[in-house]
Amino acid sequence: MASSKWDGFDCLGFDLETSGVDVWGDRIVTAALVAIWDDGRKRHLTSYVVDPGIDIPEGAAAIHGYTRDRAIREATHADPSQALFEISGRLATAMGRGIPIVGANLSYDLTLLETENRRLEVPTLVDRMGGHTKIQPVVDVMVLDKHVDPYRKGGRKLEQLCTTYGVKLDDAHNAGADALAACLLWPAIMRKHASKFPGMTLPALHQSQVGWKRKQMDGLREYFDKKGTEHDGCCGEWPLHRACAPALVGGAR
Ligand SMILES: [Zn+2]
Structure with missing residues (x-):
């Protein structure tokens, strides 16, 4: 599947670095799109730096290296809405x-991208595609990894996945490097666990992930509840959160 050709490239890696972890309120600071073709040998990276319009908390800046001043200085577009568009x-x-x-x-x-699109009144992906169920095909290496190897110890951050599957990650939390690593992890995971994806087409893989993610988050919630650990609800919606949107972001649907 990963080797089929669609209009010149095989997949489009996507990653954001942001001001924080709240998909309903945080802002985009950098973004990367990596088109990959020829079995991963050919790559084209498009990078964006966006002025988030708010201060970037120190903790977030320490992860991706962008303070607000740096984001303003290096912004790839004079108007953030143009970058989002x-x-x-x-x-x-x-x-x-x-x-x-x-x-x-x-x-x-x-x-988070959709929240930003609404905030800056840019056409959303849902608008463009004609409905949230049309947001596909999407491949999430975190969902795939947890599906094929649910009990592995040692953490499931991108760096750890790269070690597990032998993928090189040069510069973790650089959006371009993370997006590329995900694109290389996808075929690596599927090759290592080929028997778990028998004859699966891309649309079927997308649909399967919807169910896998829900099950994974249900499991996590049960685990937290049993241990008495506080959690945010462990919403399993994928590839877009909608129902868990706070009332203020009612347009999320
Ligand atoms: Zn949700």
Whole structure:
């Protein structure tokens, strides 16, 4: 499957670095889209730096290296909404051609992008595709990894997945490097666990992940509840969060 050709490239890696972890309120700071073709040998990276319009908390800046001043200085577009328009346009074009969007924990990136699109009144992916169920095909290496190897010890961050599957990650939390790593992890996971994906088409793989993610988050919630650990609800919606949107973001549906 990963070797089929769709209009020149095989998949579009996507990653955001942001001001924090709240998909309903945090802002995009950097974004990367990596088109991959020729079995991963050919790559084209498009990078974005966006002025988030708010201060970037120190903790977040320490992870990706962007303070607000740096984001303003290095902004790739004078107007953040232009960057969002381009990013969403490229993602929508790929999906419209059946080219999968590939990333790690994509319900985070895609939901935050949609929140930003609404805030800046840019056409959303849902608008562009004609409904939230049309946000596909999407491939989330975090969902795949947990599905094929649910009990592995040692953490499931992108760095740890790269070690597990022998993928090189040069610069973790650089959006371009993370997006590329996800694109290389996808075929690596499927090769190592080929028997878990018998004859699966891309649309079937997308649909399967919807169910796998729900099950994974249900399991996590039960585990937290049993241990008495506080949690945020462990919403299993994928590839977009909608029902768990706070009332203020009612437009999320
Ligand atoms: Zn949700």
